[in-house]
Amino acid sequence: MLRCLHPWRLSGGRAGLRLLQRHLFTMKVQSPEFQSLFTEGLRSLTELFAKENHELRIAGGAVRDLLSGVKPQDVDFATTATPEQMKGLFQAAGVRMINNKGEKHGTVTARLQNENFEITTLRIDVVTDGRHAEVEFTTDWQQDAERRDLTVNSMFLGFDGTLYDYFNGYEDLKNKKVRFVGHAKKRIQEDYLRILRYFRFYGRIVDKPGDHDPETLEAIAENAKGLGGISGERIWVELKKILVGNHVSHLVHLIYDLDVAPYIVKYRNDLTKATDSAEPLKPYQDFIIDSREPDAAARVWELLKYQGQPDLLRDLQQWSVPSFPVSGHDIRKAGISSGKEIGALLQQLRDQWKKSGYQMEKDELLSHIKKS
Numbered sequence: 442m443l444r445c446l447h448p449w450r451l452s453g454g455r456a457g458l459r460l461l462q463r464h465l466f467t468m469k470v471q472s473p474e475f476q477s478l479f480t481e482g483l484r485s486l487t488e489l490f491a492k493e494n495h496e497l498r499i500a501g502g503a504v505r506d507l508l509s510g511v512k513p514q515d516v517d518f519a520t521t522a523t524p525e526q527m528k529g530l531f532q533a534a535g536v537r538m539i540n541n542k543g544e545k546h547g548t549v550t551a552r553l554q555n556e557n558f559e560i561t562t563l564r565i566d567v568v569t570d571g572r573h574a575e576v577e578f579t580t581d582w583q584q585d586a587e588r589r590d591l592t593v594n595s596m597f598l599g600f601d602g603t604l605y606d607y608f609n610g611y612e613d614l615k616n617k618k619v620r621f622v623g624h625a626k627k628r629i630q631e632d633y634l635r636i637l638r639y640f641r642f643y644g645r646i647v648d649k650p651g652d653h654d655p656e657t658l659e660a661i662a663e664n665a666k667g668l669g670g671i672s673g674e675r676i677w678v679e680l681k682k683i684l685v686g687n688h689v690s691h692l693v694h695l696i697y698d699l700d701v702a703p704y705i706v707k708y709r710n711d712l713t714k715a716t717d718s719a720e721p722l723k724p725y726q727d728f729i730i731d732s733r734e735p736d737a738a739a740r741v742w743e744l745l746k747y748q749g750q751p752d753l754l755r756d757l758q759q760w761s762v763p764s765f766p767v768s769g770h771d772i773r774k775a776g777i778s779s780g781k782e783i784g785a786l787l788q789q790l791r792d793q794w795k796k797s798g799y800q801m802e803k804d805e806l807l808s809h810i811k812k813s
């Protein structure tokens with residue numbers, strides 16, 4: 442998962458600006474990944490905002506991915522427009538809005554040319570309890586960058602290719618450094634899940650494991666117990682992402698050394714509560730099956746070794762990973778030709794197969810298609 446940095450075209454002679462933290466560094470970004478985002482839907486969206494003089498930029502993780510030469514899986518947008526202004530603008534243009542649950546936190550989702558766009562008003566987190574935040578809207582990009590977790594996740598990218606970087610995120614990405622924006626302690630106390638996000642991005646970005654900012658490690662150790670208040674399901678989602686990254690062994694050690702482990706693994710019966718507790722191996726097996734990485738099993742052993750669960754470890758080591766018996770070809774033979782439908786059916790059958798404890802065979806699975 443080594444990510445290489447693209448040779449960016451710098452807009453002449455501004456490199457000196459990045460020396461000061463909290464000093465806006467800008468440059469121009471041109472890359473095939475960036476260009477590939479410009480769908481018809483995105484063009485219409487940017488035009489709508491430009492017409493009303495609202496600023497709209499790509500924000501956070503998607504900027505990080507683009508700068509690493511990776512096409513982002515999901516793109517978040519940030520804007521100076523308030524949710525009310527966005528709603529007015531979309532209504533006037535006859536654009537459908539969906540899923541208004543995010544509105545309290547400033548997020549409006551608009552559907553243009555069959556694509557969904559999640560757009561969030563710039564905000565300050567006014568009150569945080571380590572899990573949720575009460576927010577206040579702002580039109581100041583720097584303030585929005587300041588409430589984000591890591592420097593590499595705190596950048597914005599305008600549609601003319603201008604990168605806006607307030608906290609040396611670009612420099613950190615190039616130097617493969619994972620750092621919190623401002624004080625690690627404060628950032629973690631705003632949302633304890635950020636402890637695990639730190640490990641996750643460390644596994645994604647850093648080449649050689651071992652180097653950490655002492656202040657960060659201290660802040661993690663001091664605040665690990667905050668993870669006790671986060672739902673097991675959210676923890677498990679992050680943990681799985683750590684396990685598919687690099688440096689798993691190093692990170693699992695660190696999770697134990699910093700005493701984070703008690704709050705995310707031992708004593709946590711709800712960690713994998715989506716599944717039956719009579720089958721303690723199931724979530725790990727599902728993870729291995731879903732990850733499709735050749736060494737996924739070894740990564741989970743690593744975790745179990747330290748989880749103080751030698752029985753689970755032994756059982757998992759003896760388990761031979763079954764392979765899903767249905768292929769796209771089988772479904773096509775059953776008379777379905779649309780690629781999209783085949784994909785959806787494969788996913789459905791996979792889920793059924795997993796629920797059956799990987800017991801269902803090909804014919805039985807395929808017979809379910811015909812019935813539905």
Ligand SMILES: Nc1ccn([C@@H]2O[C@H](COP(=O)(O)OP(=O)(O)OP(=O)(O)O)[C@@H](O)[C@H]2O)c(=O)n1
Nearest residue numbers: 501502503517588589590591594595632634635
């Ligand atoms: N606990 C969190 C979660 C998110 N963010 C901010 O919100 C952005 C988007 O969050 P999310 O999509 O959850 O994560 P990404 O960083 O985009 O990572 P991924 O590639 O997994 O989506 C992050 O980049 C970061 O700026 C944050 O500050 N603190």
Ligand SMILES: [Mg+2]
Nearest residue numbers: 502503515517
């Ligand atoms: Mg994201």
